Amino acid sequence: MNSEPNAIELQIAEYFSAIRSKDLKRLMLTLSQDARLYDPVGQPPQIGAAQIEDFFARVFDSFREVRLTEESMYVCGTSVAVKWVGTAIGPGGVSCAFAGIDTFECTEMGRINEIRAYWNAAPVMALLAL
Numbered sequence: 001m002n003s004e005p006n007a008i009e010l011q012i013a014e015y016f017s018a019i020r021s022k023d024l025k026r027l028m029l030t031l032s033q034d035a036r037l038y039d040p041v042g043q044p045p046q047i048g049a050a051q052i053e054d055f056f057a058r059v060f061d062s063f064r065e066v067r068l069t070e071e072s073m074y075v076c077g078t079s080v081a082v083k084w085v086g087t088a089i090g091p092g093g094v095s096c097a098f099a100g101i102d103t104f105e106c107t108e109m110g111r112i113n114e115i116r117a118y119w120n121a122a123p124v125m126a127l128l129a130l
Contacts, residue, residue: 006075006110007108007109007110008075008078008080008106008110009073009075009080010110011030011106011110011111011112012030012070012073012080012082012104012106012112013070014026014029014030015027015030015104015112016068016069016070016082016084018030019056019066019067019068020066020067020068020069022060022065022066024053024056024057024060027056028049028052028053028056030111030112031049031052031111031112032049032107032111032112032113033048033049034047034048034049034113035047035048035049035052035111035112035113035114035115036113036114036115037051037052037055037114037115037117038114038115038116038117039055039115039117040100040117040118040119040120040121041116041117041118062090062091062128063088063089063090063091063124063127064089064090064091064093065087065088065089065095066086066087066088067086067087067088068084068085068086069084069085069086070082070083070084071083071084071085078105078106078107078108079103079104079105079106080103080104080106081101081102081103081104082101082102082103082104083099083100083101084099084100084101084102085097085098085099086098086099086100086119086124088124088127089127090127090128090130091127091128092127092130094127094130095127096123096124096126096127098119098120098123098124099119100117100118100119100120101118101119102115102116102117102118103115103116103118
């Protein structure tokens with residue numbers, strides 16, 4: 001049994017690491033050019049690298065800190081589910097904790113084609129009003 005992470009696991013870990021460091025360039029390198037982001041699921045998707053980059057730039061600019069930490073990752077071929085916990089610090093210095101599950105569809109080489117984020121954004125968005 002191979003315990004070494006494969007290309008997909010490494011790319012998903014890099015995605016979360018880039019979010020924690022608010023490194024937009026690193027984050028975008030994990031995605032395919034025509035990726036789709038549903039964050040949170042139920043909202044209109046961000047389609048393509050330019051829209052996704054704009055979405056994360058707004059998130060990174062709006063919060064002092066956004067930390068998503070993987071608790072568990074389940075890989076089935078090129079599909080991945082990740083249970084994570086998060087903290088965010090708003091512009092006023094107030095923080096909140098939240099949690100969710102992201103599902104990913106990846107290429108064979110590990111580039112992310114689709115992200116579906118299942119979480120309640122309301123407590124995090126409330127930080128922007130404080």
